Amino acid sequence: MSDVPILKVENLCKSYGDLEVLKSVSFEIHKGEKKVFVGPSGTGKSTLLRCINRLTTPDSEFVYLNGEEIIHSGKKINGYRQKMGMVFQNFNLFDHLTAIRNVELALLKVKKLDKAAARKKAMYELEQVGMADRADFYPAQLSGGQAQRVSIARALAMDPEVMLFDEPTSALDPELKREVMEVMRKLADRGMTCIVVTHEMKFATSFATEIYLMEKGEIVEHGPPSEIPTSPGFVKTRAFMGSYVEE
Amino acid sequence: MADIINATGAAGGLGGFFQSIAESIMTQIPFWQDVLLPALWDGLWVTMQLVVMTAPLGFLFGLLVAVSRVYGSTPVKWLAKLYVIFFRGCPPLVLLFILYFGLPSVGIVLGSFMSALVGFILCNSAYNSEYLRGALQSIKRGQLLAARSLGMTKMQGVLYVVVPQALRRALPGVSNEFIYLIKYSSLAYVVAVIELTGAAKIIASKYFMYFEAFAAVGIFYLVIVTIATIGIHWIEKKYAIPGVSGSVGKVSKGN
Numbered sequence: 001m002s003d004v005p006i007l008k009v010e011n012l013c014k015s016y017g018d019l020e021v022l023k024s025v026s027f028e029i030h031k032g033e034k035k036v037f038v039g040p041s042g043t044g045k046s047t048l049l050r051c052i053n054r055l056t057t058p059d060s061e062f063v064y065l066n067g068e069e070i071i072h073s074g075k076k077i078n079g080y081r082q083k084m085g086m087v088f089q090n091f092n093l094f095d096h097l098t099a100i101r102n103v104e105l106a107l108l109k110v111k112k113l114d115k116a117a118a119r120k121k122a123m124y125e126l127e128q129v130g131m132a133d134r135a136d137f138y139p140a141q142l143s144g145g146q147a148q149r150v151s152i153a154r155a156l157a158m159d160p161e162v163m164l165f166d167e168p169t170s171a172l173d174p175e176l177k178r179e180v181m182e183v184m185r186k187l188a189d190r191g192m193t194c195i196v197v198t199h200e201m202k203f204a205t206s207f208a209t210e211i212y213l214m215e216k217g218e219i220v221e222h223g224p225p226s227e228i229p230t231s232p233g234f235v236k237t238r239a240f241m242g243s244y245v246e247e
Numbered sequence: 248m249a250d251i252i253n254a255t256g257a258a259g260g261l262g263g264f265f266q267s268i269a270e271s272i273m274t275q276i277p278f279w280q281d282v283l284l285p286a287l288w289d290g291l292w293v294t295m296q297l298v299v300m301t302a303p304l305g306f307l308f309g310l311l312v313a314v315s316r317v318y319g320s321t322p323v324k325w326l327a328k329l330y331v332i333f334f335r336g337c338p339p340l341v342l343l344f345i346l347y348f349g350l351p352s353v354g355i356v357l358g359s360f361m362s363a364l365v366g367f368i369l370c371n372s373a374y375n376s377e378y379l380r381g382a383l384q385s386i387k388r389g390q391l392l393a394a395r396s397l398g399m400t401k402m403q404g405v406l407y408v409v410v411p412q413a414l415r416r417a418l419p420g421v422s423n424e425f426i427y428l429i430k431y432s433s434l435a436y437v438v439a440v441i442e443l444t445g446a447a448k449i450i451a452s453k454y455f456m457y458f459e460a461f462a463a464v465g466i467f468y469l470v471i472v473t474i475a476t477i478g479i480h481w482i483e484k485k486y487a488i489p490g491v492s493g494s495v496g497k498v499s500k501g502n
Contacts, residue, residue: 055392082398092393096412096491106397109407140490151393158397 005030006162006193007052007084010062014044014051021047022058023217029162034194036204039214039240045197046089048214049164052195053084066161082110085155089167091147093139099150100126100135103157111158125153129183145176149183156187163187165196169203181207201241213237275459283450283463290446291467297360297432297442301367302425308368309375309421310410316376317383318405327376334373339434342366347438363435371428378420382413415492422479426472443467 005028014022021044029035037045050056052063054070054077063070070080094102103122107113113121126132129149139147148168155163165184169177181203188194188207198204204211205225212222213236221237228234228241315327334342347362357365386409394404436445443464451460483492 053396055396078395078398078400081396084396086393086396088389088393088396090387090389092387092389094390094393094408094412096408096415096488105407106394106399109403110398138489138491154393154397 004067005064006066007195008064008067009048009052010064011060012048012051012062013059014047014056015059021217022051025214025217025219027212027219027222029193029195031161031193032191033209034188034196034207035210035212036196036198036208037212037214038198038201038204038237039212043214044217045214046166049086049166049195049197052164053081053086055086078110082106082158083161085158085160085163087148087152087155087163087165087168089170091139091144091151091171093142093147093151093154095139098136098138099131099142099153102139102150103154106154107157121157122153125157126150128156128186129153130179143176144172145179148172148176148180152180152183152187162193162195165194165198167197167199169198169200211237213240278454278456278459279463282454283447283456283460286446286450287443287463287467290441290443291471293360293435293440293442293446294429294432294471297363297367297435297440298429300364301371301428301432304368305371305424305428306375306421308372310379312372312376313379313383314405314410316380318401331373331376334369335377337370339366339370339431340437342370343434343438359435359439362438363432363440366438367428367432367435370431371424374424374427375417375421378417378424379413381420382415382417383409385416386412412491415486415488418479418483418486418492422475422483425479426475429471429475430468 008028010026012022012025013020025044025048027035037048039045047056051058054063065080065083070077093099094105097105100119100122103125104118107118107121108115111118123132123135126135129152131146131149131153134142134146134150137146139150142150152163152168168184169180172180177200181200184194184196185207194207196204196207205228208225210222211225211228212219213234214220215236221234223231223233228237312327312330315323316331319327337345343362343366346357346366347359350357350362390408390412391401391404394408395401399407432442433444435442436448439445441449447460447464451457454460486492
């Protein structure tokens with residue numbers, strides 16, 4: 001691991017009117033690390049991800065990508081976003097394009113690849129997520145799990161340095177969750193740096209290099225998942241997991 | 248006996264009726280051939296010019312106004328909104344009068360064809376913009392977020408992701424407006440453009456053949472609209488996409 005973190009978040013704050021969604025969140029992630037954020041609904045986990053790539057504008061300006069501060073102004077933000085692949089809860093595939101053209105679009109319009117190169121790259125990414133045989137299907141013709149795998153391929157095609165997963169399996173049946181989790185594990189095995197927001201505790205503990213528990217817009221506990229069962233630093237996480245399992 | 252006479256009389260009367268119709272048609276053939284149809288063909292040519300020029304321009308301006316209303320900055324939004332309020336609120340007939348009779352008094356002389364064309368484009372684009380606005384707003388916001396997360400600018404996201412889907416959704420409304428345009432192009436007649444209806448009106452009053460002239464014009468419009476309808480249906484089918492427009496088609500389950 002290099003000394004300069006891929007991503008560093010410092011005192012990130014976000015309020016909607018009087019409602020403080022994020023209260024001074026700080027963490028950093030180095031290459032190959034997998035940070036998983038868990039916690040009750042409405043604690044700002046998804047907002048955190050969106051503030052990182054600025055789909056939502058945070059109130060404070062301290063996010064660093066490879067040591068470089070991400071500044072809101074100008075078109076530079078589009079360059080930063082390419083380096084941070086984002087996967088959404090509801091897939092957000094482009095409904096009018098087939099699977100392969102979903103992956104191709106940004107390659108053609110943002111990376112300005114020529115058609116042949118874009119198609120080759122898109123096909124490669126679809127193969128990586130096991131969706132090559134569905135390349136010519138439209139999103140409406142795919143199952144939720146397949147759609148999510150295509151959306152992962154779409155994000156990967158931009159060769160991001162870090163992947164942001166925003167509850168990638170929350171909209172899926174248990175059976176379909178598994179295929180998406182498998183794809184994420186493969187990705188992690190290849191050394192991809194990942195930040196994941198999820199409610200799947202079992203997956204979180206086996207996937208993460210570090211787990212963060214968020215409550216009311218703050219990180220309240222964090223550490224490697226191996227320490228969860230015993231460490232005094234994980235009292236709240238254990239309680240949260242307990243309540244979650246009981247549900 | 249009386250019955251037989253009646254029956255023969257009726258038969259003779261019916262035969263005479265058809266005979267008189269046939270005779271009147273025969274006498275009218277030169278009128279149709281030499282007077283009415285040539286005039287209507289000329290009128291049709293003008294109508295087609297108006298429709299063919301208005302439709303694409305009205306559509307493009309409509310799209311521009313719709314995109315401005317949904318994605319523009321606040322002043323741009325307001326400008327677009329005012330445009331729609333004004334040109335959708337103003338009856339096309341009044342608009343044509345203003346352009347043709349009103350503008351010359353401030354020194355702008357458009358002439359009759361240009362007045363009609365400009366009036367129709369303004370009116371058509373205002374209506375189209377509303378169909379398109381509804382369609383743009385119906386596309387899930389998440390897709391634009393996804394486009395931006397891939398590094399596209401807002402403009403690229405709107406252009407490559409939202410608009411292609413919105414066009415498909417707006418197609419029934421926009422084509423309805425197109426059919427309507429074919430018919431209200433007859434208003435051009437009031438600003439001295441001799442299009443289809445105008446041509447018929449001139450012939451009708453000159454030869455006092457109102458029924459024939461306007462019946463023929465009615466058939467002309469019916470044929471044009473039918474052809475347009477078939478064309479629109481073809482476009483709708485050609486560009487249908489599962490889950491966006493048309494039927495969903497075969498849906499695969501799981502793996």
